[in-house]
Amino acid sequence: MSDYILDVTDVDKNFGGLRALSDINLRVKEGTVHAIIGPNGAGKSTLLNVIVGRLAPNRGRVLLGNEVLTGKHPYEINQLGVARVFQTPEIFPDLSLLQNVMVPALAKRDGEFNMSFLKSLFSEREIRAEAEHMLEDVGLIEHKEHLAGSMSRGDKRRLELAMCLSQRPKLFLLDEPTAGMSRHDTNRTIDLLKRIKERGMTKVIIEHDMHVVFSLADRISVLAQGAIIAEGTPEEVRNNPKVKEAYLGGETV
Numbered sequence: 577m578s579d580y581i582l583d584v585t586d587v588d589k590n591f592g593g594l595r596a597l598s599d600i601n602l603r604v605k606e607g608t609v610h611a612i613i614g615p616n617g618a619g620k621s622t623l624l625n626v627i628v629g630r631l632a633p634n635r636g637r638v639l640l641g642n643e644v645l646t647g648k649h650p651y652e653i654n655q656l657g658v659a660r661v662f663q664t665p666e667i668f669p670d671l672s673l674l675q676n677v678m679v680p681a682l683a684k685r686d687g688e689f690n691m692s693f694l695k696s697l698f699s700e701r702e703i704r705a706e707a708e709h710m711l712e713d714v715g716l717i718e719h720k721e722h723l724a725g726s727m728s729r730g731d732k733r734r735l736e737l738a739m740c741l742s743q744r745p746k747l748f749l750l751d752e753p754t755a756g757m758s759r760h761d762t763n764r765t766i767d768l769l770k771r772i773k774e775r776g777m778t779k780v781i782i783e784h785d786m787h788v789v790f791s792l793a794d795r796i797s798v799l800a801q802g803a804i805i806a807e808g809t810p811e812e813v814r815n816n817p818k819v820k821e822a823y824l825g826g827e828t829v
């Protein structure tokens with residue numbers, strides 16, 4: 577087996593006459609953090625949507641380890657170990673924080689085990705203890721009985737992180753995890769993501785905030801107009817003239 581957990585090969589995605597992704601090749605090593613950056617409209621979210629099965633590519637293939645993801649439904653890809661946090665947190669506003677974190681773990685248990693005697697091995701009590709552990713990890717344990725809908729935007733995003741972590745994904749995809757956060761909340765989230773990194777969880781992160789990217793990423797791919805124009809370590813990317821050009825008039829790298 578290759579040491580790449582994610583392997584995207586020759587992917588194209590068209591929306592009518594618009595080619596949103598063109599000949600994308602992306603390999604991510606197990607245990608690393610890989611950032612995807614690029615100007616607005618470059619195709620970053622489209623690429624993530626292709627990986628998680630929300631969009632079917634017109635050409636190309638996506639592998640998770642040796643498993644082909646292309647053609648599978650989003651829930652099947654999730655069951656195989658791919659979790660994702662969205663730009664707008666997808667939480668259950670009318671449930672408590674604790675219940676929110678328990679839902680994906682219960683769904684995973686019920687998806688994996690069809691025999692009731694095995695189900696009982698993974699009791700609700702264990703799932704609750706694990707959920708409390710996750711809430712502690714993201715700094716929300718003291719709010720565990722609060723309704724998720726009543727929390728601040730930054731807290732909702734941390735809650736969504738806890739929901740994804742409770743699934744123990746092989747691959748964790750983060751679409752602008754600090755968007756709309758204050759600098760204080762952004763720094764707390766960076767610390768949290770660094771702690772997750774220490775556990776060896778592979779992450780692909782889309783981010784506009786270069787402070788976040790350079791704090792976390794082992795490697796960076798740069799997308800511009802649907803194509804990868806550069807790939808390398810943060811230092812290599814920072815010094816790449818093509819990258820500077822793609823960002824001209826926009827944010828500086």
Ligand SMILES: Nc1ncnc2c1ncn2[C@@H]1O[C@H](COP(=O)(O)OP(=O)(O)OP(=O)(O)O)[C@@H](O)[C@H]1O
Nearest residue numbers: 591594595596614615616617618619620621622623
């Ligand atoms: N469902 C869709 N239908 C038609 N065009 C789309 C669709 N989704 C995205 N596009 C177009 O595809 C291109 C890439 O969009 P995408 O959202 O992937 O870019 P992005 O890099 O994530 O941008 P941003 O940083 O602004 O979120 C854009 O031109 C966008 O308008």
